[in-house]
Amino acid sequence: MIAALGLLVGIVLGLVLQPDVPLWLEPYLPIAVVAALDAVFGGLRAYLDGIFDDKVFVVSFISNVVIAAAIVFLGDKLGVGGQLATAVIVVLGIRIFSNVAAIRRHLFHA
Amino acid sequence: MPDQPETPDPSQEQAAAPDSGDETRGSRERLWRAATGRPTRGHWIIGLVLAGVGFAAMVQVQSNERDDQYAGLRQGDLVRVFDGLSSSTQRAEREIERLRAAQQDLQSDTSQRQAALEQAQQDRQVYGILAGVLGAQGPGVRITISDDAGEVRASLLLDTIQELRAAGAEAIEFNDQVRFVAQSAVGETAQGITIDGRLIEAPYEIDVIGDPATLADALVFPDGPAERVERVGGTLESVRSDDIVIESVVSDTETDFAESDEDQ
Numbered sequence: 001m002i003a004a005l006g007l008l009v010g011i012v013l014g015l016v017l018q019p020d021v022p023l024w025l026e027p028y029l030p031i032a033v034v035a036a037l038d039a040v041f042g043g044l045r046a047y048l049d050g051i052f053d054d055k056v057f058v059v060s061f062i063s064n065v066v067i068a069a070a071i072v073f074l075g076d077k078l079g080v081g082g083q084l085a086t087a088v089i090v091v092l093g094i095r096i097f098s099n100v101a102a103i104r105r106h107l108f109h110a
Numbered sequence: 111m112p113d114q115p116e117t118p119d120p121s122q123e124q125a126a127a128p129d130s131g132d133e134t135r136g137s138r139e140r141l142w143r144a145a146t147g148r149p150t151r152g153h154w155i156i157g158l159v160l161a162g163v164g165f166a167a168m169v170q171v172q173s174n175e176r177d178d179q180y181a182g183l184r185q186g187d188l189v190r191v192f193d194g195l196s197s198s199t200q201r202a203e204r205e206i207e208r209l210r211a212a213q214q215d216l217q218s219d220t221s222q223r224q225a226a227l228e229q230a231q232q233d234r235q236v237y238g239i240l241a242g243v244l245g246a247q248g249p250g251v252r253i254t255i256s257d258d259a260g261e262v263r264a265s266l267l268l269d270t271i272q273e274l275r276a277a278g279a280e281a282i283e284f285n286d287q288v289r290f291v292a293q294s295a296v297g298e299t300a301q302g303i304t305i306d307g308r309l310i311e312a313p314y315e316i317d318v319i320g321d322p323a324t325l326a327d328a329l330v331f332p333d334g335p336a337e338r339v340e341r342v343g344g345t346l347e348s349v350r351s352d353d354i355v356i357e358s359v360v361s362d363t364e365t366d367f368a369e370s371d372e373d374q
Contacts, residue, residue: 001145006157007164014168021173027184029170036163043156047144048137054152061159081184106137 027076028069031088035068036061038092041099048106068092239281242291242360246281250319250354251326257312259343264298266342267314270335271296274318277328283317283356285310291360312344322350 021029039061046052068088075084104110144153180188238244255262255270271282271290282290288305297304302311318325326348329335339346 002153002157003160004145006159006161010161010164010166011168013161014165014172018172019169021169026173029166030174033163033167033170036166040160040163048140050136050140054155058155058159076184079186082187107141 027081027085028072031068031072031085032065034089034092034096035064038095038099039064041096041103045099045102045106048103240291242281242289245355245357245359246319247353247355248280248319249322249350249352250279250317251322251348251350252354253316253318253329253346253348255312255314255316255339255344255346257314257339257342257344260312261342262303262312262314262339262344264296264303266335266338267303268296269338270316270329270346273328273335274316274320274325277320277324279318279320279325281317281319281356283358285315286317287358289356289358289360290316317354317356319354319356322352326350 039057042060043052043057046057071088072081072085075081078084180191183191235244239246253270253274255267271279274282284290284305288294288308288310290305294306297307299309301309303314304310329346329348330337336346
């Protein structure tokens, strides 16, 4: 309940405030958002599996985001930022799909 | 990457598949409890995290829509974009140059055509007047030869005409009826004088377009047309005018034998 409310509040805040993304953050924000989504779906799946732990969730969430951004940052420094960003997005996308599939199996048994 | 998502082990998942009636019910119950149960500290933390996610996602969505296309690009991408732009600029400039050249060609072509057309139209008028297929008007003289004694001969008329031509006559007309041109023939029959087969009667009125003074003077000299007409008992008068109108035209201008030689 609180979680859904929090999500809603975040979305509304983002819509209302419309802050500018700082320039240095601009290449990393989309990656970070996708990584966060992956962590959220992973947490939901773990919850449905009955093995959810909020400490693990928070740690995994933060490290997910930080590592995704760090990989892209490193890629930028090495001159392969674009490709590495694509790679991270692909991996995270696959994980999101598999997590959502597991959630779906739990909820609908299908 | 850390592994909240990886933690459920495969065995558990496989187990879930066969007997999933309970499993599904359990999952839904768990969700229901989470939604309705008393919030714990963990719930608040998760809510906070999710608020952050939602916020970041919306910010990103909006900055993506606002777009600034180039703001988020890396240096390499920018260089590529720039290269693409400059090469397409070059292409466009070449195209402009080509089109401009074509435009110039067409314009000079058009003006040449225009000049040729104007020249042709002018020529057509000049030649039409000289050949007698067009009416004409302009300054000139009107010459009246009266022939009371009936002694004016074709040869005298012809001489008169030759003098007028020598004086620069551009169009000649007899009695407002017959256009006198280069091919015109003067003949004498029992009825009188004919020009191009048409009988004309005295007094002969000759309309001539040309320089009035020159034309008028051309007939008056010792043993000239004026004197010869008077010698046979007629009179020759010339009246200068600024507006001689010649309306008759040569009827048949088709050539039967001669054709134009286009090659020359």
